[in-house]
Amino acid sequence: MKIKVINPNTTLEMTESIKHAAEHMARKDTEIIAVSPKMGPISIESYYDEYxxxxxxxxxxxxGEEEGVxxxxxAxxxxxxxxxxxELTDKPVVGIAEASLYLASMLGARFSVVTVLPRIKTMLEELVDSYGMSKKVVNIRTTPLCVIDFENDPVRGMEMLRAETKRxxxxxxxxxxxxxxxxxxxFADSLEEEFGVPVIDGVVAAVKFxxxxxxxGKKTSKLKTYKYPERKEYTGLLTEFAHK
Amino acid sequence: MKIKVINPNTTLEMTESIKHAAEHMARKDTEIIAVSPKMGPISIESYYDEYxxxxxxxxxxxxGEEEGVxxxxxAxxxxxxxxxxxELTDKPVVGIAEASLYLASMLGARFSVVTVLPRIKTMLEELVDSYGMSKKVVNIRTTPLCVIDFENDPVRGMEMLRAETKRxxxxxxxxxxxxxxxxxxxFADSLEEEFGVPVIDGVVAAVKFxxxxxxxGKKTSKLKTYKYPERKEYTGLLTEFAHK
Amino acid sequence: MKIKVINPNTTLEMTESIKHAAEHMARKDTEIIAVSPKMGPISIESYYDEYxxxxxxxxxxxxGEEEGVxxxxxAxxxxxxxxxxxELTDKPVVGIAEASLYLASMLGARFSVVTVLPRIKTMLEELVDSYGMSKKVVNIRTTPLCVIDFENDPVRGMEMLRAETKRxxxxxxxxxxxxxxxxxxxFADSLEEEFGVPVIDGVVAAVKFxxxxxxxGKKTSKLKTYKYPERKEYTGLLTEFAHK
Amino acid sequence: MKIKVINPNTTLEMTESIKHAAEHMARKDTEIIAVSPKMGPISIESYYDEYxxxxxxxxxxxxGEEEGVxxxxxAxxxxxxxxxxxELTDKPVVGIAEASLYLASMLGARFSVVTVLPRIKTMLEELVDSYGMSKKVVNIRTTPLCVIDFENDPVRGMEMLRAETKRxxxxxxxxxxxxxxxxxxxFADSLEEEFGVPVIDGVVAAVKFxxxxxxxGKKTSKLKTYKYPERKEYTGLLTEFAHK
Amino acid sequence: MKIKVINPNTTLEMTESIKHAAEHMARKDTEIIAVSPKMGPISIESYYDEYxxxxxxxxxxxxGEEEGVxxxxxAxxxxxxxxxxxELTDKPVVGIAEASLYLASMLGARFSVVTVLPRIKTMLEELVDSYGMSKKVVNIRTTPLCVIDFENDPVRGMEMLRAETKRxxxxxxxxxxxxxxxxxxxFADSLEEEFGVPVIDGVVAAVKFxxxxxxxGKKTSKLKTYKYPERKEYTGLLTEFAHK
Amino acid sequence: MKIKVINPNTTLEMTESIKHAAEHMARKDTEIIAVSPKMGPISIESYYDEYxxxxxxxxxxxxGEEEGVxxxxxAxxxxxxxxxxxELTDKPVVGIAEASLYLASMLGARFSVVTVLPRIKTMLEELVDSYGMSKKVVNIRTTPLCVIDFENDPVRGMEMLRAETKRxxxxxxxxxxxxxxxxxxxFADSLEEEFGVPVIDGVVAAVKFxxxxxxxGKKTSKLKTYKYPERKEYTGLLTEFAHK
Structure with a gap:
């Protein structure tokens, strides 16, 4: 089967490492197509970047619909x-946060998230809440590092992750x-080995799910919330996004 | 003062009627600038359109930051x-859903939302929940009409709103x-008159708030969640959105 | 318009300072009538005082109904x-706690309350919860000071507020x-200036709302919960409270 | 022991029937003192009456503190x-709503409240929620009857209770x-007999608790929330309520 | 009346001390039958033991049904x-956790549980939540001691309870x-005396309830959730558990 | 890999059909070991049966630990x-209810459960709530059929499932x-085909997860809640369950 893993930011080095992780865990008969979008932010660290x-x-x-995914x-x-x-497809679409949360809740009773900059804490709290996982997630721990710092200075990244995992x-x-x-x-494997608790990378969790x-053989329900978008005109820079 | 009311869809007739409603309720010394974006969907009826x-x-x-708003x-x-x-500004930004909910909760103990297509019900439930209003909102009632139908056939629109208000x-x-x-x-005034309960149009509520x-003299907190977006590069069609 | 601001305690100095704050922020064409009740506690620091x-x-x-308010x-x-x-009026009635909470939630993602004696913490937690704001209010911080202390020794009051704001x-x-x-x-303005975050005084928030x-032109819904009180006899000291 | 049952309204016939019910269920060595306040509404059917x-x-x-209760x-x-x-006493104080809810949750998994006028539904929902019982209370059913109707026309009262119990x-x-x-x-016994489910009168539940x-030998915690009221002056009609 | 107090573990010394506590608080005309099951763990400190x-x-x-309980x-x-x-009886069945929680909520606004090993914290959090008491229980504090330690080394047990009560x-x-x-x-009485707050032993609370x-004269509702178990065959070691 | 699917009831025909479903969906290199316990109820339709x-x-x-599972x-x-x-193993253990809920939440926004007798509704509501899925599960629909009825009279079973799915x-x-x-x-496939929405059988969902x-390579966290059971003696019929 073909699974398309979309890294929503446009940093191709990161897409490569995501691809690497995904391929490492995917079944032999699974083809991983890892891409970055053709437009957008080089990293996501705010509501602004996210939207x-x-x-x-x-x-x-x-x-992906046309590529037979x-x-x-x-990711x-x-x-x-x-x-x-x-809404756009009836093929399953899995987010790495939801996959991480569901996987974690099958492995431990309570868990914490360790992530990048403090400013995204509220954003993640609301995300966790939307998946019904507020009681199981005991804390969302941030670091002073941004997304790219983990790429550029993995030693310091690891150090930060170790400190927050310990806490x-x-x-x-x-x-x-x-x-x-x-x-x-x-970083997942070393942390898991050092601390002896499940350390979950959402990418591989989502690929396996x-x-x-x-x-x-399951598909997204097209009954109501996830029906195909209504057909309509789009204008300006986004004209091509019209759904027909 | 200058308040910029942004109609997120690109249907200018609707922007006009929003402007009309806003100006009608604004103070004399308030200048209403009503705009539609230069890009995007002509109406919003799905997550796809919304994003x-x-x-x-x-x-x-x-x-608006440069226009001295x-x-x-x-809207x-x-x-x-x-x-x-x-994140983009320290000027207050008010959404019409949140303004409606806060206003309603100062006028009645329990209330219902009446809106367009059934597919958006879940989306609105989650929105209401994010504002902490799940217990006060007793129902989200949908109609078989889409956004533009209310513009094009206001008689039928009114009929539907009357039926759902009654229920x-x-x-x-x-x-x-x-x-x-x-x-x-x-439609707000006629419904309010007919049914004798507060009927809330979010646009005017948001303008007054x-x-x-x-x-x-209050500004958006720039301490953490709503700090200015991180500076970074954007690519492709969205290059101009880079925050510098 | 006429807005009647009721300071529920009977300390007239406090009513004066509330009036001052309200008038400072009200529109020119708004007349502020600030009163204390003719009966009751000189400050409110328990359920007993509150009731x-x-x-x-x-x-x-x-x-107020007869004064054309x-x-x-x-307050x-x-x-x-x-x-x-x-229940007693169809004119809007706004509480300063609810006004503060709704205003705060349009300015920041998470916020804390700073208040008087520790004993009222539970009371305020339940109040915040009744407005649906439990997730947004991250803490209710108390001080060892009672209401009147803030009037009598504003220097110490300010010191305490600064300490808790910092925390x-x-x-x-x-x-x-x-x-x-x-x-x-x-104290609101100095704290806001010093800490660079919105510091909200509920009185002015409520007056503006x-x-x-x-x-x-909105009135309180008289449909069910807030119907006028049932007509009936009252006895003893409260005979005059009979609703006819 | 002496238990003082306070009927918060001033209708003495009702106090008598409450006394009757309480005495019927109390232990032989329990003395029931049933009173109505010396002031206030003849029945409670709104927030106004309640306060x-x-x-x-x-x-x-x-x-009661002086009567050795x-x-x-x-009630x-x-x-x-x-x-x-x-706050006023360290003797236990039990409300009949809370006693009913705790008793019911030891007898059945889900339950409904049947009560008087529709206008109090929200008030009771919030009360139930404050006791943590929102999930167990599946409905609050009202009747078109007010409190006194049940005294004056018990046949009609019973009919209404039967209808709502059935539903x-x-x-x-x-x-x-x-x-x-x-x-x-x-009405409790006949309803219980007819429908074969626990029908709970809060008065007797509270007396037994x-x-x-x-x-x-347990007393109310005087540590924080329920400390004795702060000492202070009261004014006007309520001067005598000063806590010294 | 006869109340059967079942200590779910098979440590008879503990059953004895439970019996002692129960008899001490029961009315004179109440006969306490205290038993341990004929099978099962000598103490309960995990889901495994509990089930x-x-x-x-x-x-x-x-x-008990046959003994006229x-x-x-x-316990x-x-x-x-x-x-x-x-399900097995229409006689009331009271758990000591639920009895403790309901009693505590009539005596104080917020409370903590102090208990044995850290591993049971999640189990108790879920239990508390199932009774609707999550907001009132501010913490579940564990000690490094297991159940039997409190029997065997009451001095150390008391020391631990004192430390956690203080915290x-x-x-x-x-x-x-x-x-x-x-x-x-x-340990309840000494702790209560030392700290001056209600310290609740669930056994006596449950007996009194x-x-x-x-x-x-109330019985468990046999309407739906707590109907008698469906009649059916059981196999193997548990054949005798068939409900006929 | 070897996955042991435990049908908790002792009806072997049902274990066979569970095995069949599991094998049908498992990967070729997955060995399914399907068993019923050696003791216990022939079906589970009450808390009694469940425990x-x-x-x-x-x-x-x-x-299973010894079988190299x-x-x-x-199931x-x-x-x-x-x-x-x-607690008993560090191998992953997946329940079919939790697997169904997590799978469903990746396929649709809101869903209902359709199940056997009305008496288990509360039990399932609490289960769903413990997984954080109360908002997504809009109803738990029961039928008048017991577990074995679906085995013995699949035509009537299908009819009931169709009726409730429609509702x-x-x-x-x-x-x-x-x-x-x-x-x-x-019944899953026919229902899915007829109604055009995802119809989820938990057995296959759990096997795939x-x-x-x-x-x-993930294992259950042995840090706290799911540590191996404490070592201790067991007595009577359950002596063999002692954990050593």
Whole structure:
């Protein structure tokens, strides 16, 4: 099967490492297509970035429909555009935040998220709440690092993640750690080994869930909320986004 | 003071009627600037439309910063892009859904929303929940009409709104009605007169709240969640959206 | 328009300073009538005081009906008697706690209340919860000072407010501060200037919202919960409270 | 032991029937003192009535302290003044709504309240929520009858209660019925017999819980929320309420 | 009346001390039958122990039906098998956790639980939540001690309880303490005396509530959730558990 | 890999059909071991049955540890014993209710459960709530049929499921259907085809999630809640359950 993993930001190095992680975990008969959108921010660290990453994500969903893709993964821990993506296709679309949360809740009773800049804490709290996971997520821990810092200075990134993982276990009573950024995949194994608790990279979790849903032959419900978008005109820079 | 009212869709007739409603209720010394974005959907009736209306909304917020605007109103009952708009400016930004909900909760104990197509019900439930109003909103009632139908066939629109208002009062125990679409402003007064309960058009509610916040000299908190977006590069069609 | 601001306690110095704050922020064409009830506690710092402030508040609402008042503000951060006040009149009645909470939620993502004695913490938690704001209010911080202390020793009052505001920002991740007592209006501006976050005095927030609701021509819903009280006899000391 | 049952309204016939019910269920060595306040409404059917019943209730609590009472019951299904009563004494104070809810939750999984006029539905929803019982209470069913109607025309009262009990069982999936007014005690047994589910009169439930708490030697916590009211002056009609 | 108190673990010394506490508080005309099941764990400190204590508990409920018991108490702070016990009999069945929570909420506004090993914290959080008490329980404090440690080394047990009670009052703002294990009854009085707040042993609370419910003549609702178990075959080791 | 699917009831025909469904959907390299416990009820339709199915389930988990099993599925829509199972092994254990809920929430916005007898409705509501899914599950619909009826009279079973599925879609606004019993697997495909919405059998969902978790190399967190049970003696019929 073909799973299209969309990194909503336009930093291709990150798309490469996401691809690498996904391929490493995917089944042999699963083809991973990893892309960045053709437009949008080089990283996502605010509502502004998040919303502006969505047009590019949706364009890739539409393209995927024509590429014969079987399922989609949105590989940013804010699940940007997830609901709209589900409107555009009847193929399963899995966000890495939701996949992480569901996986974690099958492995531990309470868990913490460790992520980038403090400013996104509220955004993630609301996301977690929308998935019904507020009681299970005991804390969302931020670091002073931005997304790209983890790419550029992985040593410092690892150090920060270690510090917050330690605090999550000692102060939050967390029994599993969720890495709250698609660019943190590479750190999961070492952290898991060091701390002896499940450390979850959402990308691989979402890829495996996507494989499962395809195997099960399940499609997105087109009954009401996720019906195809209403047909209508779009204007200006976004004219091409008209749904016909 | 200058209040910029942004109709997130690109249907100018609707922007005109929003402007008309806003000016009718604004104070004499308030200048209403009503605009539609330069890009995006002609109406908003899905997550897809909503997300794709946001780039245009944000462009208008940025422009407003240079136009010396004192406050912004986002005039669609999904409050599209509200959180990102608050990142872009320290001027108050008020969404018409939130303004409707807060106003209603000062006028009645329980209330229902009456809106367009059934598909947006979940979207609005989640919005209402994010404002903490799930217990006060007893129902979200939809009609088979889309946004433009209310513009094109106001007689039928009124008929539908009357039917759902009646049901909301009789079946939901609603004590006030919130019109869940910026294009329904014109129907509020007749419904209020007929049914004898507050019928709330969010556009005028948001304009009055915006005036109040400007009078109070209050600005959006720039401490954490609503800091200015991180500076970074944007690519492709959205290059101009880079925040510098 | 005429807005009657009722300070539910009987300390006239406090009523004066509330009047001062209200007039400073009200529009030129708004007449502020600030009163204390003719009966009741000199300050409100317990459920006992709160409940016993209500008869006096309700008497002032009734009087206001005859004085041609357009809207009412209840100026104590427990919103004492608010629901009963809404039964007595169809003019808008705004509590300063609810006004503070709605205003704050349009300016910041998360906020803390700073208030008087520790004993009222639970009371305020329940109040905040009744307005649906439990997730947005991250903490209710108390001081060892009672209401009158802030009048009598404003230097010490300011010191305490500064200390708790600092902690709210650093420890609670609060992005705005709500002053949880009508007698704290005078401290709002200095705190806002010093800490660079919105610091909200509920009195002026409520006055501006009341002006807005009057402008909008909205009245309290008389459909069910806020119908006029049932007509009936009252006995003893409260005979005059019979609703006829 | 002595239990003082305070009927918060001033209708003595109702106080008599409450006394009768309480004595019927109390232990032989329990003395029931049933009183109405010396002031206030003849029945409670609005927030207005409820708040104005509280001064009289609190006066009776204070008097009870001097009468050597061991525990108090507040016998109105809105638990008026309960929290303030707990401030005034360290003797246990039990409300009939809370007692009904806790008793019911030990007898059935889900239950409905059947009560008087529709206007009090929201008031009771908020009360139920404050006790954490929102999920267990599946409905609050009202009748077109006011409190006194049940005294004056018990045949019609019974008919209405039967109709709503039937609907609660068939439509709400209720497994127990809570009679939402202290004046409905006399109907409990017949309803229970007819419908074969627990039908709970709060007065007797509260009396038995009060007996239990006295037996256990437990007192109200005076640590924080329920400390004795702060000492202070009161003015006007309420001068005598000053707490010294 | 006869109340059967079932200690779900098989440590008879603990059953004895439970019996002692129950008899001390029961009315003279109440006969306390205290038993341990004939099978199961010697203490309950995990989900595993809890589930495996239930068959023995249920066997004792069935036996109680034939012994002419009037009510049952399940004396372990996880309320193991409570819902199934209610299916097996129409006599009231009271769990000590639920009894503690309802009693505490009539004595204080906020409270903490102090209990055994850290591993049961989540289990108790979910239990508290199922009773609707999440907002009132501010913390669940654990100790490094297991159930039997409190029997074997009461001095160390007391020391630990004192330390956590102190923290609960100072750090959690708890106004009452719930002892989260049936084996802690003996410590309640000294703790209450030392700290001056209600310290609640669930066993005596449950016994008194059971007496009350019997006095009231109330039985478990057999309408739906707590109907007698469906008749059916059981196999293997559990053949005797078939319900006929 | 080896996945052990435990049907918690002792009806072997049902275990066979569960095995059939699981094998049909499992990967070729997955070996499905489907078993019924050696003890317990022939079907689960009450709390009583559920608790008494757990010893047998746990015995199979322990056995699985020695059989070199890679993951476990508990195949009853009450997830009986799930938390204890996770204590007994570090291999992933997946319940079919939780798997159904997580899968459904990736396919539709709102969904209903359709299940057996009315008496289990509350039990399932609490289960759904414990997974954080209360807002997404709009209804739990029961039928007058018991578990075995679906085996014995599949034609009538199908008819009932069709009727409730229709109502779920029309009255609940459900966008997906969850079959709330492991014995309903065979009906999923026809229902899905007829109604055009996802119809989810939990058995296959859980098997696929188990495969995914094994592929990911994830194990249950042994940090706190799911530590191995404390070592201790067990007595009577359950002596063999002692954990050593």
């Amino acid at each position: 502006l990453s969505i047009p590019g994500v949706l364009e890739e969903i539409k393209a 079987d399922a989609f993964v949105i 940013c821990w804010g699940d940007p555009g997830l609901h709209a993506a589900r 999550a276990i000692e102060e939050d009573d967390a029994e599993a750690i969720l890495l709250g950024c698609a660019g943190m995949a590479e 996507a494989e499962s849903i395809v195997d099960l | 794709l209306s946001i780039p245009g909304v944000l462009e208008e917020i940025k422009a 004192d406050a912004f109103v986002i 669609c009952w999904g409050d599209p892009g509200l959180h990102a708009a608050r 909301a009062i009789e079946e939901d125990d609603a004590e006030a009605i919130l019109l869940g679409c910026a294009g329904m402003a014109e 915006a005036e109040s916040i400007v009078d109070l | 016993l402030s209500i008869p006096g508040v309700l008497e002032e609402i009734k009087a 357009d809207a009412f503000v209840i 104590c951060w427990g919103d004492p008697g608010l629901h009963a006040a809404r 709210a920002i650093e420890e609670d991740d609060a992005e705005a501060i709500l002053l949880g007592c009508a007698g704290m209006a005078e 009341a002006e807005s609701i009057v402008d909008l | 104005l019943s509280i001064p009289g209730v609190l006066e009776e609590i204070k008097a 061991d525990a108090f019951v507040i 109105c299904w809105g638990d008026p003044g309960l929290h303030a009563a707990r 609660a069982i068939e439509e709400d999936d209720a497994e127990a019925i809570l009679l939402g007014c202290a004046g409905m005690a006399e 009060a007996e239990s708490i006295v037996d256990l | 495996l204590s239930i068959p023995g508990v249920l066997e004792e409920i069935k036996a 009037d009510a049952f108490v399940i 372990c702070w996880g309320d193991p098998g409570l819902h199934a016990a209610r 609960a009052i100072e750090e959690d703002d708890a106004e009452a303490i719930l002892l989260g294990c049936a084996g802690m009854a003996e 059971a007496e009350s419910i019997v006095d009231l | 008494l199915s757990i010893p047998g389930v746990l015995e199979e988990i322990k056995a 890679d993951a476990f599925v508990i 009853c829509w009450g997830d009986p014993g799930l938390h204890a199972a996770r 779920a879609i029309e009255e609940d606004d459900a966008e997906a259907i969850l079959l709330g019993c492991a014995g309903m697997a065979e 188990a495969e995914s978790i094994v592929d990911l």
